[in-house]
Every structure is written in structure tokens, then in C-alpha cells.
Amino acid sequence: MPLIQRVRNAVQLHGDEDKHEKTDSWSNRDLVPLPPARRTWGLFEYFGYWAISALNISTWQQPNSFLTLGLSVGQTMGVIIVGRFIVALFAIVVAWCGLRWHIGFTIQNRFSWGMRGSYIPLIQRVMLNFIWTAIQCWNGGKLVCVCITAVFPSFASMKNTLPASMPTTTYEMVGFxxxxxxxxxxxxxxPEKYRLPFQVVCIYCGVAMICMMIWALSVAKGVGPTFYTSQNLSGDWSINWVMLRCINSLIGGKAAGMTNGSDFSRYGKSARQFTTGTFLCLFIVGTLVSFVGLVTVSATQVIYNEVYWNPPDLLMRMMDEGHGSSKARAGxxxxxLGFALTAGFENVCGNAVGGGIDLSGIFPHYINIRRGALITFFAAWICMPWQLVNRADTFITVLSSFTVFLAPMMGIMTTDFFLLRKQRVRLSSLYDLHGQYYYTYGFNWRAPLAWICGWAPLIGGLNATVEKETVAKSLFELYYLSFFLGYFISAIIFYGLNRLFPLPHLGESDDLDMFGTFTPAEAKFMGVAPADDKISDNGSSEKVVYADKLAEPDLEY
Incomplete structure (x- = not known):
């Protein structure tokens, strides 16, 4: 056997055919609908999944970006409450397909975009995951630097051995x-075994944040002037437009995680636990973290006569003011460490694993979740985050504004699944190039057309914001509503195109559970014959065997 062929056989993935884990150009073990044995996520797992995205530096800093635009503290918290509620609502709706059919974002896009057309959203997601993984590693590295300095104070004065052309220092590179x-x-x-890390990270970081707030309030003997900041608008923008801009910004920061929600909702044991865990964390925990950050920053302003919205900077100042005492350094x-743990596991779960799932969809023969996650993580070095973060403020602004492209994508996903297909999908065709979702040469032209229509009117405002240009006010107004406009424009156009040019077989599903996806109770609810049944010649199902099954799931669809 030639060497190339032997190497190819060695790196190719292989699945257990008896468990419907066929590996080919469109399928592997991590892409097929998840069977009951692999659906291990309950209320706490979903609470923990979203908690790690709430218990982080960006959520802590969120009030700052709104206060600097001229909002009062009350208006800022109002924006956060409304924005968080909307995020929780859309996160549940977008992920519903994964709950019902136990397929992820990678597969879900095949019935909307076509088998080959699904690469369009996939490639966007892969690139985003590469870049955000790199940036999160860089930000996490700064927290590691603080931890090391707390143990070895001389680390902060480490000699910089890097050339002046590099926009970073040896100190930062070591932390990274x-x-x-x-x-x-x-x-x-x-992902099936994330429960313990979720528990450790959420409890540790949550306690650390509360301790930080209690310490600040105790030393300052109350909150400081930042907490009583009043409205201070500048320019010709009304308070309503400023608040809409802030709500859109808040939603945009969570758009990437919302888009691929089905990648993780497919691991759910029940719909009730998913919705409860998701809503409680995204809405309540996210709001509380922003409030804790606001109170802590306001109190430390009294202590240090300076505002520190960036936790690593605040922690270094706390250590300096403690004159390097063992007590200050231990605290x-x-x-x-609490912030670093959250940043680390959020990066692994939300960015690296998400990138792994998307890469698996592009190269199913060779890449599974683990291999894809490793590729995404190694790409952090290629992306050179020290260049992106320390030099390219404009680039970071563009990334944060990527909701312009993601919101139309979500509009297509939800419209197709709920309104056009009535939550019915033919799973077998999602793994067959020439099945019902082949459309025209593998592309459903309606999806890219509707997607472009969703973001095209918003590009002018995005470009003006990034380049800080003076353009017509109406372009900024469109951009400040980019999530809502992008979502609903693409949703309406996609729906209209499918009515004008209807597709065959909408709302159809398989008669038999070909992948062993459902328990008997789920199969009955979905109207398909369980995997233990066979289809007779006359089309009716015949019972073969009914061995002991899992407990009947919570089917609140």
C-alpha cells in the first residue's frame, strides 16, 4: 500500500456503524443527531454554559461603555436588563432546532442554504472562532500575568527582550x-462531560466577584460618585437613539454565541431544563455581573481617586496599594485566578469547541470536535492577537459589529425552521448530498440572496462607525438598529422568496428514526417509527424489539 494511502487511512475518522456513526463526506460521529446516551446536559449545564460568558471581564465592563455615551446609571441598567432579556429570548429560539432534532448549527444550515451552500455560514463562523480564540487567549494571558506577579512581584519588572517592532512585551507574551x-x-x-468544570468555574468566579465588591464597599464605606452619574449627553443624539444603540451593542456582543446555540442545545436532556438554565443565566446572572462591576468600580474610585473598569488594571493597583504585602497579593x-478560569473555559467551550464543530462540518472525513478544537487553538498563534489587540482598535470594532452579518443569518434559520418547515426536518437528507436539500447544484439561492439583503443597508453605518467618518445621520440610525433590521429584513425576504418560488417537500420528515436519535417517547411525539421498529412493505411499522429504554423525557416542545 502506498505511503500516502496508509497515512490517509491512519488520519481518517471511523465511527461505529452499529450506532449510526457513519463517516463520509457529510457525516461523522460528532455531526450525526445525538442519541439519548450522549445527551447529558441538564439545567445546571446550560446555566453553567451561559454563566461563563456572563462571569467575565466584558460583562463587568459593560456599564462603562454605556456611561461614556452619556447615559445615567439608571438608564444604563435599564439598557442591560432589556438587552439581556432580548438575548435570552433569541438564544432560546435560535437553538430550538437542536433541542428538537438534536443536530447542531453545522447541520441545521444544510436545509436552509443547501448542502454546499451551508459552507457560506460555516466558513464565517470558523474565521470568527479563530480570531476570538486568539483574542481571548491574549486577554486571559493578562490575567495570568497578574497571578504570577502576585506570587513573584519581580515578574512585573521583567526585562523586555522583544524587538521594538512588536507591539507587546516579554511580560505579556509569557502570560499569553x-x-x-x-x-x-x-x-x-x-462536551458531554462539562458539568464539573462548569461547577468549579461558576462557583469560584461568582464568589470572587462578590468578595471583590464587598471588599470595595467596605474600604470605601459605600459606593462612589460613578454610581450616581447623571445623564450627560453630547451631540445631537436623543436619549432614545443612544439607548437603542447601546441595546444593539449589547445584543451584538452575544450574537456569535446565539448563532450556534444548537451546537450545544442538542446535548439537552429536556427542553424545560434548557430554557430555564438559559434564561436564568443570560438574563439574571448577566445583569447582576454588570451591576456588581458598576458598584465595585464606583467604590474603588473613592479608594484610588481613579476609575478602573479593566479588572487586571484594578487588581494590579490593589496590589500596589497593599505595598506588596502577603495579604494583598493573596487576595x-x-x-x-477567578477571572482567568472563566476566560479559559469560556474560550475552550464557546470558541475552540465551536470552531471544532464547524471545521468538522467542512472536513467530516478527517476532523471531529477534538481535532477541530485543537486546530482552532493552534491558529491563535497564526492570528497574532498581540497585533490585533494592541494595534488594531479598528479591527476589534469590526469584530464586535459582526452582528450585522450574523443577525440576517439567524433570521433565515428561524424563519425556515418555524414558519416554512413547521419544525419538521428530514434528517436522512441532511447527510445525503443528492437528497431533498440538494436544491440547485447544492445551493438554495434564496438563502444567500435574503442574507445579503439583510446586511447590505447596514454596511454604510458600519463603515462610518469604524472609520469615524461624518455621513448622513440616517446611516448611523440604520446601524444602531442593525440586529433588528438585519434579522427581520432577511426573515421577511426569505419567507417571501419561498412563497413566490416554493420548494417541494417542505415540512416532511423521515418515517423511521434512522439514526437511533429518539427514545420511544420522543419518537411517538415526533411521529416517527423508533429505531427498534422496521418499515414493512405496506409502509406500516412493525415492532422488532423493545428493550429497556431511558426514562421518558420532558417533551415540552
Whole structure:
């Protein structure tokens, strides 16, 4: 056998055919609908999944970006409450397909975009995951630097051995490298077993944030002037437009996680636990973290006569003011480690694993979740986050504004699943190039057309915001509503195109559970014959065997 062929056979993935884990150009073990044995996520897993995205630096800093635009504290918290509620609502709706059919974002797009057309949203997601993984590693590295400095104070004065052309220092590179290597082992953990890390990270970081707030309030003997900031608008923008801009910004920051929600909702044991865990965390925990950050920053302003919205900067100041005492350094280490743990596992779960799932959809023969996550993580070095974060403020602004492209994508996904297909999907065709979702040469032209129509009117405002240009006010107004406009424009156009040019077989599903996806109770609810049944010649199902099954699931669809 030629060497190339032997290498190819060695790296190709192989699944258990008896468990419907066929591996070919469109399928592998991590892409097929998840069977009951792999659906291990309950209320706490979903609470933990969204908690790690709430218990982080960006959520802590969120009030700052709104206050600097001229909102009062009350208006800022109002924006956060409304924005968080909308995020929770859309996160549940977008992920519903994964709950019902146990397929992820990678597969879900095949029935909307076509088998080959699904690569369009997939490639966007892969690139986003590469870049956000790199940036999160860089930000996590700064927290590692704080931890090391708390243990070895001389680390902060480390000599910079890097050339002046590099926009970073040896100090920062050491933190980045350590954070990257410490995160690497968690990539070997399958998503089914995330319960323990979720527990440790959420409890540790939550307690650390509360302790930080209590300490600040105790030393300052109350909240400081930042907490009583009144409205201070500048320019010709009304308060209503400023608040809409802030709500849109808040939603945009969560758009990437909302888009691929079905990648993780497919692991759910029940719809009730998914919706409860998701809503409680995204709405309540996210709001509370922003409030805790606001109170802590306001109180520390009294202590240090300066406002520190960036936790690593605040922690370093706390250590300096403690004159390097063991007590001050121990406290700073405890707090910085909490933020670092959250940043690390959020990066692994939300970015690296998400990128792994998307890469698996592009190269099913060779890439599964673990291999894809490793590729995404190694790409952090290629992306050079020290260049992106320390130099390219404009680039970061563009990434944060990517909701312009993601919102139309979500509009297509939800309109197709709920309104056109009535939540019915033919699973077998999602893994067959020439099945019902082949459309025209593998593309459903309606989807890219509706998607472009969703973001095209918003590009002018995005470009003006990034380049800080003076353009017509109406372009900014469109951009400040980009999530809602992009979502509903694409949704309406996609719906209209499908009515004008209807597709055959909408709302159809398989008669038999070909992948062993459903328990008997689920199969009955979905109207398909269980995997233990066979279809007779006359089209009716005949019972073959009914062995002991899992407990009947909570089917509140």
C-alpha cells in the first residue's frame, strides 16, 4: 500500500456503524443527531454554559461603555436588563432546532442554504472562532500575568527582550503562552462531560466577584460618585437613539454565541431544563455581573481617586496599594485566578469547541470536535492577537459589529425552521448530498440572496462607525438598529422568496428514526417509527424489539 494511502487511512475518522456513526463526506460521529446516551446536559449545564460568558471581564465592563455615551446609571441598567432579556429570548429560539432534532448549527444550515451552500455560514463562523480564540487567549494571558506577579512581584519588572517592532512585551507574551498551554488539556474533554468544570468555574468566579465588591464597599464605606452619574449627553443624539444603540451593542456582543446555540442545545436532556438554565443565566446572572462591576468600580474610585473598569488594571493597583504585602497579593491572586478560569473555559467551550464543530462540518472525513478544537487553538498563534489587540482598535470594532452579518443569518434559520418547515426536518437528507436539500447544484439561492439583503443597508453605518467618518445621520440610525433590521429584513425576504418560488417537500420528515436519535417517547411525539421498529412493505411499522429504554423525557416542545 502506498505511503500516502496508509497515512490517509491512519488520519481518517471511523465511527461505529452499529450506532449510526457513519463517516463520509457529510457525516461523522460528532455531526450525526445525538442519541439519548450522549445527551447529558441538564439545567445546571446550560446555566453553567451561559454563566461563563456572563462571569467575565466584558460583562463587568459593560456599564462603562454605556456611561461614556452619556447615559445615567439608571438608564444604563435599564439598557442591560432589556438587552439581556432580548438575548435570552433569541438564544432560546435560535437553538430550538437542536433541542428538537438534536443536530447542531453545522447541520441545521444544510436545509436552509443547501448542502454546499451551508459552507457560506460555516466558513464565517470558523474565521470568527479563530480570531476570538486568539483574542481571548491574549486577554486571559493578562490575567495570568497578574497571578504570577502576585506570587513573584519581580515578574512585573521583567526585562523586555522583544524587538521594538512588536507591539507587546516579554511580560505579556509569557502570560499569553502560559494561558494557552494551561487551556490546552481541556480540549480533550468532550462536551458531554462539562458539568464539573462548569461547577468549579461558576462557583469560584461568582464568589470572587462578590468578595471583590464587598471588599470595595467596605474600604470605601459605600459606593462612589460613578454610581450616581447623571445623564450627560453630547451631540445631537436623543436619549432614545443612544439607548437603542447601546441595546444593539449589547445584543451584538452575544450574537456569535446565539448563532450556534444548537451546537450545544442538542446535548439537552429536556427542553424545560434548557430554557430555564438559559434564561436564568443570560438574563439574571448577566445583569447582576454588570451591576456588581458598576458598584465595585464606583467604590474603588473613592479608594484610588481613579476609575478602573479593566479588572487586571484594578487588581494590579490593589496590589500596589497593599505595598506588596502577603495579604494583598493573596487576595489579588484569588481574584485574578477567578477571572482567568472563566476566560479559559469560556474560550475552550464557546470558541475552540465551536470552531471544532464547524471545521468538522467542512472536513467530516478527517476532523471531529477534538481535532477541530485543537486546530482552532493552534491558529491563535497564526492570528497574532498581540497585533490585533494592541494595534488594531479598528479591527476589534469590526469584530464586535459582526452582528450585522450574523443577525440576517439567524433570521433565515428561524424563519425556515418555524414558519416554512413547521419544525419538521428530514434528517436522512441532511447527510445525503443528492437528497431533498440538494436544491440547485447544492445551493438554495434564496438563502444567500435574503442574507445579503439583510446586511447590505447596514454596511454604510458600519463603515462610518469604524472609520469615524461624518455621513448622513440616517446611516448611523440604520446601524444602531442593525440586529433588528438585519434579522427581520432577511426573515421577511426569505419567507417571501419561498412563497413566490416554493420548494417541494417542505415540512416532511423521515418515517423511521434512522439514526437511533429518539427514545420511544420522543419518537411517538415526533411521529416517527423508533429505531427498534422496521418499515414493512405496506409502509406500516412493525415492532422488532423493545428493550429497556431511558426514562421518558420532558417533551415540552
Amino acid at each position: 503562552t502560559i494561558f494557552w498551554f494551561c487551556s490546552l488539556p481541556f480540549l480533550w474533554m468532550p 489579588v491572586f484569588f481574584l485574578a
